[in-house]
Amino acid sequence: MQxxxxHVLLNCPEIQSYVNLFVNTWGNEAIYTExxxxxxxxxxxxxxSVQHLQLVKEVALGPESQVLIMNKYYVNGFKFQTEEVSRNKKTNNSGVYIQGDADGTGQTIEYYGAIQEIIELRYSGWPNKKIVLFRCEWFDPSHRGTKMDHQHNIIEVKHTKxxxxxxSFIIAQNVKQVYYASYPLRRDKADWWVVIKSKSKPVGRIETDNILDVAYQNDVAIVQQEVDVELETTLQHP
Structure with a gap:
């Protein structure tokens, strides 16, 4: 919970001046513990005698003790599910990626992972404030766990690393959706998955939790068609 x-505080614009004050006094290493x-x-x-915004006071108290845990969530036009719920299904909606800071060479680091848990937090005060976070398990972004073939536009992640x-937490609105495809005919690639980024948003829908999975058949067909094209054009091997 800490x-x-x-994570919420570090992503709240109204808190940034407090973050700077803390870092100047205690350093970056103490942020996540103190x-x-x-x-x-x-x-x-x-x-x-310092006056603080009411929002700052409410957020500083932390979220309410009652936390809502979900296994699926709709955001940015996509349906996300936890890895456990997606397991053994024809389609998997647990893949996510986000861009991080630039490394020493100036290249932006991309983090790829899978959703383990979906958490909704609520904060006291008016107006009502709630935020949804994904707890993810991330793959190693270094060359040992992530490979990028810029010539053929292929990204691979080592799912065992x-x-x-x-x-591990990320705000739901900040992530993008990806799918992972295995190499069924390459034993030497058993530990590697190909990353397929979602290029377009699904068609609009009424968002409700009480709808059957078959209602998303149209979305599944669109995604499957995209995946087939990707596999056919970029994943050929001798």
Missing amino acids: SVMT FSKWLRNYVYDEYS KYRSYD
Whole structure:
């Protein structure tokens, strides 16, 4: 929960000045262990004369104790599911990726992973404030776990090599959807998956949790057609 709270705070524009103040005093290394506790004490210091926005006060208190756990969620026009729910289904909607900071060479690092849990947090106060986060398991973004063939526009991830250093939580609105395709005829590629990025948004729909999976058949057909084209044109091997 502390990691969740910290991730939300670091992505809240109204909190950035507090983050800078904390880092200047305690350094970056202490953010994930101390920042959320420091912020609450700082904002609610009865001896301080600093005036804080009401939103800052409410967010500094942290989310309500009741947390909603879901196994699927609709955002940015896509249907996301946890890896457990997607397992053994014809289509898998648990793949995600997000762009990180640039590395030493100036190249932007892309993180690829799979959703393990979908969490909705609610904060007290008015207006009502809620936010949805995906807890993901990420693949190693280094050359040992991620390969990029720029000539043929192919990205591969080693699904057996996980990356534990990256923040496991991500705000749902910030992720993009990907699909992973295996190499069924290549034993030497058993540990590797090809990344297929979703290029277009599915058609609009009424979003409800009480709808049968067959209602998404139209979306599945579109995705399957895209996947088939990708496999046919870019994944040929001798």
